[in-house]
Amino acid sequence: MSTTQQANDMQKNVREGWQDPSIAERYARAEAATRPYANIIIDKASLASNITDHNCTVNALDFGCGTGVVTAALYDIVPKEKWSNVKVLGGDISPHMLDYLRGRGEKNGWTGLTTQIVDGADIQLNNNQFTHIFANAIIFFLPLGALEKLFDLLQPGGFIGLTTWASFGWYSYVERAVNNMSNPPFLPTFSEIRDSLQKGNAWHEPAFVKQQLEETGLQDVELVVEKRNVECGTPAQFCESMMMPMTIVSGHWKESNRQETLKEVMSELKKVMIEEAGGEEGMCYMQMEGIVGVGWKSMKKAKW
Numbered sequence: 001m002s003t004t005q006q007a008n009d010m011q012k013n014v015r016e017g018w019q020d021p022s023i024a025e026r027y028a029r030a031e032a033a034t035r036p037y038a039n040i041i042i043d044k045a046s047l048a049s050n051i052t053d054h055n056c057t058v059n060a061l062d063f064g065c066g067t068g069v070v071t072a073a074l075y076d077i078v079p080k081e082k083w084s085n086v087k088v089l090g091g092d093i094s095p096h097m098l099d100y101l102r103g104r105g106e107k108n109g110w111t112g113l114t115t116q117i118v119d120g121a122d123i124q125l126n127n128n129q130f131t132h133i134f135a136n137a138i139i140f141f142l143p144l145g146a147l148e149k150l151f152d153l154l155q156p157g158g159f160i161g162l163t164t165w166a167s168f169g170w171y172s173y174v175e176r177a178v179n180n181m182s183n184p185p186f187l188p189t190f191s192e193i194r195d196s197l198q199k200g201n202a203w204h205e206p207a208f209v210k211q212q213l214e215e216t217g218l219q220d221v222e223l224v225v226e227k228r229n230v231e232c233g234t235p236a237q238f239c240e241s242m243m244m245p246m247t248i249v250s251g252h253w254k255e256s257n258r259q260e261t262l263k264e265v266m267s268e269l270k271k272v273m274i275e276e277a278g279g280e281e282g283m284c285y286m287q288m289e290g291i292v293g294v295g296w297k298s299m300k301k302a303k304w
Contacts, residue, residue: 024066024067024094024096024097024099024100028067028100029232029233029237029238029240029241030066030241030244031067031069032230032231032232032233033168033228033230033232033286033288034066034069034136034137034163035069035072035073036226036228036230036290037136037137037163037226037290037292038069038070038072038073038134038136038163039073040163040224040226040292041070041134041136041161041162041163041292041294042070042073042074042077042134042161043077044159044161044222044224044292044294045132045159045161045294047074047077047078047132048077048078048079051078051079051082051085051086052078052079052082055085056085057085057086057087057131058074058078058085058086058087058088058131058132059087059129059130059131059132059155060074060086060087060088060089060130060131060132060133060134061088061089061091061125061130061132061133061134061150061153062074062088062089062090062091062134062136063091063118063120063133063134063135063138063150064091064092064093064118064120064135064136064137064138064139064141065090065091065092065097065098065101065115066092066094066097066101066136066137066138067097067100067101067104068090068100068101068104068105069136070134070136071088071090071101071104071105071110071113072104072108074086074088074134075108075110080109083109083110083111083112084111084112086112087112087114088110088112088113088114089114089115089116089130090113090114090115090116091115091116091117091118091125092115092117092118093117093118093119093120095117098115098116098117101113101115102115120138120141120142120146121142121143121146123146123149123150123153125153126153127152127153128152128153128154128155128156129153129155130153130154130155130158131154131155131157131158131159132158132159132160132161133150133153133154133158133159133160133161134160134161134162135150135160135161135162135163136162136163137163137164137165138162139162139164139203140164140165140197140198140201140203140204141197141198143199144201144212147162147212147213147216148216151216151217151218151297154297155297155299156297156298156299157296157297157298157299158296158297159294159295159296159297160213160218160294160295160296160297161292161293161294162209162213162292162293162294163290163291163292163293164203164204164209164290164291164293165203165204165288165289165290165291166204166205166206166225166289166290166291167204167287167288167289168245168286168288168289169230169286169287169288170242170245170286171190171193173269173272173273173276173286174187174242174245174246174249174265174269175187176272177265177268177269177271177272178265178268180268180271180272181264181265181268185253185261185264185265186252186253187249187252188249188252193248193249196248196251197248203291204291206223206225206291209223209291209293210223210293212293213293213294213295214295216295217297217298218295218296218297219295219296219297219298220295220296221293221294221295222293222294222295223291223292223293223294224291224292225289225290225291225292226289226290226292227287227288227289228287228288228289228290229285229286229287230285230286230287230288231283231284231285232283232284232285232286233283233284234277234280234281234282234283234284235270235273235274235276235277235280235282235284236270236280237284238273238284238286239266239269239270239273242266242269243266246262246265246266246269247262250262
C-alpha cells in the first residue's frame with residue numbers, strides 16, 4: 001500500500017469513525033485527557049470576570065465540540081445566575097456527538113446551548129457572529145484554511161482558543177501490544193501517524209501553532225505548553241476510549257482483514273494495560289503534552 005493510500009485510509013477512517021453510533025460513549029472517556037486543556041483556554045478567555053463584573057454576553061462556538069468538554073468547562077466557570085448571558089453553539093460533524101451534548105445540556109440546564117452539524121473542511125456559518133471560538137483537539141485534522149475561516153466568524157475583538165498535541169502517550173502501549181504478538185501487523189511509527197493526522201503540518205510544534213495564529217491575523221497571541229499524567233480508567237475503559245485512535249492506525253492494514261487484525265491488537269492491548277494497571281480493576285495512566293494557543297481579533301474599541 002502506498003504512503004498516499006495509507007494516509008487517505010487513515011483520514012477516511014477518522015470521518016467514518018465519527019459517524020459510529022457508539023462514538024460519543026467511547027469518546028467521553030477521552031475528556032480526562034482534553035479537559036485540563038479546555039480549562040486553560042476558558043481561563044484565558046476571561047469569561048467569568050467579564051460576565052460577572054461587566055455583565056457581558058457571550059456568543060461562543062464550540063467547534064468540533066465532541067461530547068462537549070469545552071462547553072462544560074465554560075458553564076462550570078460562569079456563575080449559574082449568569083447563565084442567561086451565555087449562548088453556545090456546539091458544532092461537530094457527528095450527529096451522535098451532538099445528540100450526546102444536547103442530552104448533557106438538558107440534564108445540566110444549559111439553556112443557552114444549541115447544536116448544529118458543522119463540517120470543519122467546509123464551514124457554513126455566517127461571519128462576524130461569535131465573541132469566542134474554541135477548537136479543542138480538532139484543528140490539526142483540518143486544512144490550514146480552516147483557521148482563517150474561524151477568524152472570519154469572529155466579531156471584532158473576539159477570542160480564539162485552540163489546543164493541539166505535542167505528544168500523546170498511548171503509542172508506547174500499542175507498540176508493546178503489537179510487539180507481544182506472534183504474528184504482529186505492521187505498525188507505523190509515531191511520527192508517521194502524527195504526520196498523517198496533521199496532513200504534514202507541524203501542529204505538534206509550539207512555534208508552528210504561534211505562527212498560524214499570528215498569520216491568521218490574531219493579536220496578543222499566547223501559548224501554554226503543559227504535560228499532564230492523565231487517569232484513563234480501568235484497562236477495559238482505556239481500551240474502549242482507544243477505539244478511535246486504533247481505527248486510525250488500522251488505515252495502514254489491508255482492508256480485507258483489517259477488522260480481524262484490529263480485534264487481535266485490541267485484545268493484546270488490554271493484556272498490556274492490565275499488566276500496567278496491576279489488575280483488571282486498577283487504573284491506567286497516560287502522559288499527554290498539550291499546546292494551548294489563544295489570540296484576539298483586533299477591533300476599533302476596547303477589547304471585549
